[in-house]
Amino acid sequence: MSIKSILLATFLLVFGSQFIYAQERGAEATVVEPTTEGQEEGKLDIKGEIFGHISDSYDWHLFNIGEGHNATQVSVPLPVILINPTNGLSVFLSSNFHHGHEPYNGYELYVENGKQKIRSQDGSTFYDISITKNVLCLFISVIILWFLMTGVAKKYKKNGINVAPTGFQNAIEPIIGFIQDSVAKPFLGKRYAEFMPLLLTLFFFIWINNLLGLLPFGFNLTGNIAVTLLLALVFFVIMLFNSNKYFWGHIFNPPGVPGWVKVILVPIEILSNLIIKPAALAIRLFANIFAGHTIILSVILLIFIFSGLSKIAGIVFIPVSVGFTVFMFFLELLVAAIQAFIFTNLTAVFIGQAIEEHHHDEAHAGEGHH
DSSP: OOHHHHHHHHHHHHHHHHHHHHHHHHHHHHOOEEOTTSOEESOOOHHHHHHHHHSOOSEEEEEEESSGGGOEEEEEEOEEEEEETTTEEEEEEGGGGTTTTSOBTTEEEEEETTEEEEEETTOOOOEEOOOOHHHHHHHHHHHHHHHHHHHHHHHHHHHOSSSOOOTHHHHHHHHHHHHIIIIIHHHHGGGHHHHHHHHHHHHHHHHHHHHHTTSTTOOOSTTOHHHHHHHHHHHHHHHHHHOOHHHHHHHHSOTTOOHHHHHHHHHHHHHIIIIIHHHHHHHHHHHHHHHHHHHHHHHHHHHHHHHHHOHHHHHHHHHHHHHHHHHHHHHHHHHHHHHHHHHHHHHHHHHHHHHOOSOHHHHHHHHHHO
């Protein structure tokens, strides 16, 4: 495929997503109706629109048919699964809420700060294990990852390593080699093969979900702090289970340090290794993906902000918005791969520090003896 074809496809993808968004929100940006409280109803809520698109929801919204208050929302309803200790299990589709206009089975859907939430009408406590949009994205990415990796593994098993790769194997093999040679071997040493499945799973899982978030009607799984914290927790548990006594010795009894300094240094080492490292991994990934989506949506919304002042200004600003959005889209494609690599690379670095053998002190001791 030529570079021109790729550029054209990307432009159409970005422009199409903007057009779809305009169909959804164009009317709300221009229609202003006074309410009894003296506020203006129908004005474009910037915060609500941004958080509404990047937040989790109980349906997968695709587009609107029509404009204004008569618009029909086209969305994929998702299963709502609620466990109430008093009323028992409730399983139904989110379409029963009629986009939050009607309660169903003792529960109602409402929006708070751009986020969809469910509450019981009688105020009772319940546990929500629904298949939300982010959960759907998780399932889709796992299915993609499963078929991608098992397909490559079957070809290796069938043809061996001496036969030239084909298809997806040809695309995946350089990435696997890069992770092995540039990430696993330098930081994990002779034990690199033990952690290759973890590193490859993390890299491809994060990369796939980053890319899914850039598609029209896309998701924002890796822009959810709960998801990135869980990924960091996986790394943290594996690091702890594989750490050796020298790792813990450097934390609780740093060598070559006066006793009074250890009183200050030990708490710092505990915070650094047991709290800051996993937190930094989670926050870095979340913040970069969340910020990228927010910037793209903000640039698109500028069209409607200017059109609210003047239709001519809104039309004039469209090329500027499209151009900047295309630039941001290409940047986000790069960020999607870079953030997956950084998370994987730092995971290898931190695990390597936890499993590092006690060679340096022995070497210094030998030099002193000679």
